[in-house]
Amino acid sequence: LADQTNEKINSLMSSRSAEVMSAEETKFFNDITSGVGNVEKTLPLEIINQVFDELTYAHPLLDIINFQDMGLRTKAITSDGIYNGGTAVWGTFAGDIQGKLNQNFGEHDFSQNKLTAFTVIPKDALDYSYDWLKTFIILQLSESIAVALEAALVNGDGN
Incomplete structure (x- = not known):
């Protein structure tokens, strides 16, 4: 060896x-x-x-x-707005703002482990x-x- x-x-x-x-x-x-x-x-x-x-x-x-x-990351804030309905809407320049996004926010925990030697x-x-x-x-x-x-x-x- x-x-x-x-x-x-x-x-x-x-x-x-x-x-x-x-x-x-x-x-x-x-x-x-x-x-x-x-x-x-x-x-x-x-x-x-x-x-x-x-x-x-x-x-x-x-x-x-x-x-x-990725350094030490323990949580991420997420949103499902583009997947859960609601999109951007085209309109005239002086028109009202439209296209409300239906967003749900979430927090995901990433538990950290370490590999040592x-x-x-x-x-x-x-x-x-x-x-x-x-x-x-x-x-x-x-x-x-x-x-x-x-x-x-x-x-x-x-x-």
Whole structure:
């Protein structure tokens, strides 16, 4: 398994263009490789975005679904005015306003769930370059998230 992981990391690294790490990424890797205690750090946004890019690249089912980042949305206000009768009415320029829409307003609650994962970085891995560590983290997280998403999509109830 370790050989397969190294093979996948090396393959991914060779296919990537040379990217310059952001200041946040460099700080993150400096912090985790400093050798001071057990470091728990939140991944920089750039790495999280790359995790999701890898999800859709490596998992065709997830690419078909076309996930969109909607932020945190918990409810939506809806109206059925155009479907429940009433339309716009043409009239003369100086005529009365007509065409009352029969609208019913509703509120729909979207309960929020979250899918979480974290990765433990073995101390031996800290001997590798920041690029290698970044790729290792992206692969670990994208694979674990992909498996959970695919299982939910295939086995889920549609909610």
